[in-house]
Amino acid sequence: MNLMADILINVIIAFLAGSLLLGLHRKVMARVQLRPGPPIVQYLLHSLKFFFKEVSFPKTASMPFYIGITVILAGIWVTGVIVGPVAKGSLMILFGIYAIFKIVEHNSGSSSGSPYGKLSCVRAVFSAAGELPLFAVIGLVFLKTGSMNIADVIAYQSAHGPLIMSIPLAAIMLFALILTKSPYSPFAITKGKDIVSGFETEHYGVLRGYIMFSESIAFYILLWLFLTLFFGPISVVGYVIGMILITIITGVINAITPMLNPNHSVMSQITIAIVCIAGTVLMLVA
């Protein structure tokens, strides 16, 4: 297939599937909290609806950076689609994407000039330690398979079985990262409701729809990465079932867990990472 067509199809799939999964996530949370909740398709409809809403720019916004940062956010997740489902390339590029995502959170928060955004911007720096589990997962997968290339990791698993069986603690670490990135997560300190919507607070109208478009792709890519790295070559049906299951699990956890304060959030993530790294290294040595 033509490479550009492949990329476009995967971006559209990532947006649609990610939007529906985020809608399902919200529905699950609502049902656990004994509320009816919005329809599953609501997140997708919201994303599209915002593209027809008027946007206005705060007087304090740093232009054109205020708009540019949303373009960078979309750009890094299109890159995520290319490195992941399209090219099955290097895990280090995906790690780089998450590092840039932290910068985007930081700069999106500061570019509006809003104090809510600025608080989120400070928390984005603070929570950068939350990316430690991802880096550790990449390192542990490399120790086990001898490669940081997603295509090689898939080939390794088709020969030796899924990595979830041999390095389960690394899978727990990556699951912790999924939990961190899911909406209303106990670790989602950059978008805590105590600071309204965090770094997104002053991006509304078209720009909010644009950010939601990027976030849908981001959620899809994270779930795709988890399933690909730990469950090996699986079919489309396997991806669909896996993504729905992970979304339901994170929805239940987020529905019953209050958001931690920034200190506890970061320390919890680091603790999970250290325990899982030590455990996995011991398993690999033994």
Added chain:
Amino acid sequence: MKKMRIASIVILILSLLAILYALVFSPADWIVYTIAIVGIPFFVLSIGLLNMSKPKKDEEEERTKEPFIGY
């Protein structure tokens, strides 16, 4: 707002042409990746900026010059 509209139209045309070029002529992979990473985000944004509803003439000033209130 008028400047933004013109910029959006130019970006929409450029990104659409770049995407069509990659679709039709299948250039080297790195060129396709560059076009996708830059072109797709700008294409989506420019569509949004052109589609969005516009403020009424007498409200336009306050929509762009209104400072934050309350903090």
